[in-house]
Amino acid sequence: MTKDVSEKKQAILKAALELFVDRGFHNTPTSLIARQAGVATGTLFHYFKNKEELIDTLYLETKTKMGQAIQQNFQNTGSLDERMRQLFKDIVKWGILNPKEYRFIQQFSNSPFITKLTRDTALDHFEYLTNIINELVGSGELKTVYPEFIEDFLEGVFNLAITHFRRHPDKISEENIDLVFDICWHGIFVT
Amino acid sequence: MTKDVSEKKQAILKAALELFVDRGFHNTPTSLIARQAGVATGTLFHYFKNKEELIDTLYLETKTKMGQAIQQNFQNTGSLDERMRQLFKDIVKWGILNPKEYRFIQQFSNSPFITKLTRDTALDHFEYLTNIINELVGSGELKTVYPEFIEDFLEGVFNLAITHFRRHPDKISEENIDLVFDICWHGIFVT
Amino acid sequence: MTKDVSEKKQAILKAALELFVDRGFHNTPTSLIARQAGVATGTLFHYFKNKEELIDTLYLETKTKMGQAIQQNFQNTGSLDERMRQLFKDIVKWGILNPKEYRFIQQFSNSPFITKLTRDTALDHFEYLTNIINELVGSGELKTVYPEFIEDFLEGVFNLAITHFRRHPDKISEENIDLVFDICWHGIFVT
Amino acid sequence: MTKDVSEKKQAILKAALELFVDRGFHNTPTSLIARQAGVATGTLFHYFKNKEELIDTLYLETKTKMGQAIQQNFQNTGSLDERMRQLFKDIVKWGILNPKEYRFIQQFSNSPFITKLTRDTALDHFEYLTNIINELVGSGELKTVYPEFIEDFLEGVFNLAITHFRRHPDKISEENIDLVFDICWHGIFVT
DNA sequence: GATGAATGAGAATTCATTCAT
DNA sequence: CATGAATGAATTCTCATTCAT
Numbered sequence: 001m002t003k004d005v006s007e008k009k010q011a012i013l014k015a016a017l018e019l020f021v022d023r024g025f026h027n028t029p030t031s032l033i034a035r036q037a038g039v040a041t042g043t044l045f046h047y048f049k050n051k052e053e054l055i056d057t058l059y060l061e062t063k064t065k066m067g068q069a070i071q072q073n074f075q076n077t078g079s080l081d082e083r084m085r086q087l088f089k090d091i092v093k094w095g096i097l098n099p100k101e102y103r104f105i106q107q108f109s110n111s112p113f114i115t116k117l118t119r120d121t122a123l124d125h126f127e128y129l130t131n132i133i134n135e136l137v138g139s140g141e142l143k144t145v146y147p148e149f150i151e152d153f154l155e156g157v158f159n160l161a162i163t164h165f166r167r168h169p170d171k172i173s174e175e176n177i178d179l180v181f182d183i184c185w186h187g188i189f190v191t
Numbered sequence: 192m193t194k195d196v197s198e199k200k201q202a203i204l205k206a207a208l209e210l211f212v213d214r215g216f217h218n219t220p221t222s223l224i225a226r227q228a229g230v231a232t233g234t235l236f237h238y239f240k241n242k243e244e245l246i247d248t249l250y251l252e253t254k255t256k257m258g259q260a261i262q263q264n265f266q267n268t269g270s271l272d273e274r275m276r277q278l279f280k281d282i283v284k285w286g287i288l289n290p291k292e293y294r295f296i297q298q299f300s301n302s303p304f305i306t307k308l309t310r311d312t313a314l315d316h317f318e319y320l321t322n323i324i325n326e327l328v329g330s331g332e333l334k335t336v337y338p339e340f341i342e343d344f345l346e347g348v349f350n351l352a353i354t355h356f357r358r359h360p361d362k363i364s365e366e367n368i369d370l371v372f373d374i375c376w377h378g379i380f381v382t
Numbered sequence: 383m384t385k386d387v388s389e390k391k392q393a394i395l396k397a398a399l400e401l402f403v404d405r406g407f408h409n410t411p412t413s414l415i416a417r418q419a420g421v422a423t424g425t426l427f428h429y430f431k432n433k434e435e436l437i438d439t440l441y442l443e444t445k446t447k448m449g450q451a452i453q454q455n456f457q458n459t460g461s462l463d464e465r466m467r468q469l470f471k472d473i474v475k476w477g478i479l480n481p482k483e484y485r486f487i488q489q490f491s492n493s494p495f496i497t498k499l500t501r502d503t504a505l506d507h508f509e510y511l512t513n514i515i516n517e518l519v520g521s522g523e524l525k526t527v528y529p530e531f532i533e534d535f536l537e538g539v540f541n542l543a544i545t546h547f548r549r550h551p552d553k554i555s556e557e558n559i560d561l562v563f564d565i566c567w568h569g570i571f572v573t
Numbered sequence: 574m575t576k577d578v579s580e581k582k583q584a585i586l587k588a589a590l591e592l593f594v595d596r597g598f599h600n601t602p603t604s605l606i607a608r609q610a611g612v613a614t615g616t617l618f619h620y621f622k623n624k625e626e627l628i629d630t631l632y633l634e635t636k637t638k639m640g641q642a643i644q645q646n647f648q649n650t651g652s653l654d655e656r657m658r659q660l661f662k663d664i665v666k667w668g669i670l671n672p673k674e675y676r677f678i679q680q681f682s683n684s685p686f687i688t689k690l691t692r693d694t695a696l697d698h699f700e701y702l703t704n705i706i707n708e709l710v711g712s713g714e715l716k717t718v719y720p721e722f723i724e725d726f727l728e729g730v731f732n733l734a735i736t737h738f739r740r741h742p743d744k745i746s747e748e749n750i751d752l753v754f755d756i757c758w759h760g761i762f763v764t
Numbered sequence: 765g766a767t768g769a770a771t772g773a774g775a776a777t778t779c780a781t782t783c784a785t
Numbered sequence: 786c787a788t789g790a791a792t793g794a795a796t797t798c799t800c801a802t803t804c805a806t
Contacts, residue, residue, distance in 0.1 A: 029774080030775080030777085031775075031776085041776090041777085042778080045776085045777060050777075051777090
């Protein structure tokens with residue numbers, strides 16, 4: 001009887017995450033994942049029916065972790081600007097602290113490898129984003145724009161910011177994250 | 192060099208582009224590329240030493256095409272705001288009109304499949320972007336920010352805009368592209 | 383030896399019989415046998431050294447059961463015709479009532495999976511068949527034919543009859559079994 | 574450009590037939606088939622999409638060969654007894670001369686590995702057997718019996734005879750085949 | 765130039781068997 | 786006795802690449 005969720009299973013998920021981000025799904029043999037995780041090839045298939053299930057599990061788990069981390073600090077009170085800044089900084093910080101995880105989600109969210117079912121399940125964890133978007137649109141504080149763009153804009157600036165700090169780790173600082181928020185956001189509010 | 196650089200070679204490059212974008216490099220067998228191009232499997236290797244060379248060629252060619260298309264309209268006169276808007280719209284329009292090509296560059300720019308040499312060569316075609324960034328920084332019209340972020344910001348908003356219009360083709364219009372420019376940009380100028 | 387030779391062991395043998403008949407030896411994983419028997423995978427190897435020993439045990443046990451069932455009613459008195467009819471009907475009825483067991487013997491008697499030793503041991507249970515064949519040959523009531531054919535003929539008509547009633551269960555009746563005996567046998571006696 | 578149907582493809586089918594009969598489908602790795610055929614593993618999959626298609630092809634081809642061989646001599650004139658004897662002897666001789674092929678059909682006709690589609694297609698070649706059965710039933714020369722049994726009886730005695738001569742090759746002779754026919758058949762005619 | 769049959773290394777997956785608990 | 790996690794050899798199948806025609 002092993003501990004909770006089995007150390008080996010966790011080792012496999014960890015190895016898979018790193019390898020997938022570095023090499024892509026198709027260029028990552030299950031044998032390599034197993035070796036990196038320090039288990040036998042058969043063990044991988046003991047925990048995951050097949051490679052696809054491993055990928056799906058990893059996606060769901062990662063997205064859940066991210067969702068929880070962000071929701072933790074999410075404020076329902078305060079000005080819209082303050083709450084957005086908080087949200088932005090939380091997501092960006094999570095992306096900086098969990099670079100593999102963030103790149104994994106970023107790279108594979110639209111990948112055909114992620115089962116449609118898995119993708120839909122994962123979305124549930126971010127329902128609060130939908131809510132805040134609706135609130136933004138309804139607030140009257142935004143430039144006149146249709147909601148579909150707000151969604152894509154939010155995703156875009158999160159990606160942009162995190163990608164930037166990944167490329168330039170020396171620039172990471174509370175001030176710069178605030179600066180980036182200001183630059184990305186200032187234009188979207190009616191001035 | 193035969194007359195049209197050989198129709199077969201072009202057919203292979205065209206098929207490869209479409210398949211790579213839809214299925215990724217590793218999930219696209221050379222046999223499938225050849226079939227889709229209407230040539231024999233051996234023919235592909237007649238024109239390209241191996242799969243990697245095909246990928247590199249495709250990357251270089253696509254990036255060159257994009258660079259040329261954009262540089263064509265690039266203005267060296269006018270206000271910075273006007274020139275940026277023009278540049279933004281040209282790139283976004285090119286991305287809308289050449290979705291496969293844009294996604295190919297977007298998806299594989301950071302891919303390990305692209306030889307370092309190839310990537311560096313490709314950058315040359317965008318030297319003018321470096322120039323304009325320097326100009327932006329020096330103009331005093333921007334918020335105070337270090338140049339590395341400007342680069343990543345530009346790339347980010349181009350991606351964001353083109354991704355948005357790819358997801359929502361019904362939103363494509365001259366007005367909306369202007370709107371998106373305004374939203375992305377307004378915050379970056381000193382107000 | 384525990385009381386009922388262990389219920390688990392019996393459950394394993396039962397599950398194995400059904401699965402082997404339906405799927406063949408090689409297409410029946412020991413894990414599936416264990417699951418169907420409601421025991422853990424390890425338990426199977428607790429009772430049987432390996433898969434081969436399980437198969438051998440099953441073969442021996444099944445053949446013994448069949449032998450016993452038939453010998454039970456075997457008559458040493460009466461006309462040859464009557465005794466043959468009785469034997470035929472007993473075997474056919476056993477095959478009808480124990481279809482899995484009969485198919486198992488039928489399918490795997492000539493299989494290389496059955497150890498030679500096992501096959502030979504199993505034959506002992508049918509010594510009386512050899513006796514009756516000798517008697518048949520010596521009786522003068524048969525057409526002139528060498529004994530090797532009698533053996534194969536007997537086996538053949540048993541198989542033929544049981545296979546027929548397995549394929550057409552609606553035809554099973556005392557009359558039809560008699561009819562089949564008449565058809566198979568009538569020609570073998572001097573008329 | 575290789576000759577007709579490619580020697581390699583034929584070599585693969587030949588090797589597969591022999592190995593399947595000796596070892597069964599599941600106990601015959603494709604690698605072994607390839608080695609025995611003297612080709613690379615990839616070559617097998619060049620000619621057959623997968624193992625199943627190889628099996629299906631082999632089944633269809635073998636059944637067709639048998640059907641053609643037998644239909645060749647099939648007589649539509651003469652007494653029913655003479656025609657049946659001719660048919661019986663032709664089938665038995667084919668089985669003796671083509672032991673692997675016959676065992677292959679015998680063993681795998683009811684195997685789940687043979688695709689249903691394949692089995693149905695294969696039956697067409699034996700339609701003439703259905704015709705002769707109808708004729709037998711309608712002739713009034715037979716004991717009163719339902720047609721389903723005739724079918725199974727025919728199959729049964731063919732198998733019985735061929736199995737016998739396979740086990741005892743020293744008994745193969747024109748006389749013995751006639752003898753076997755007499756024994757199997759005599760009972761089925763009204764005397 | 766062009767073809768496509770042939771190759772064999774490598775990938776995903778299965779499964780009999782072991783062994784610590 | 787019983788369990789089931791763990792193993793790794795073996796299996797099916799894929800695919801980049803070669804080469805005789």
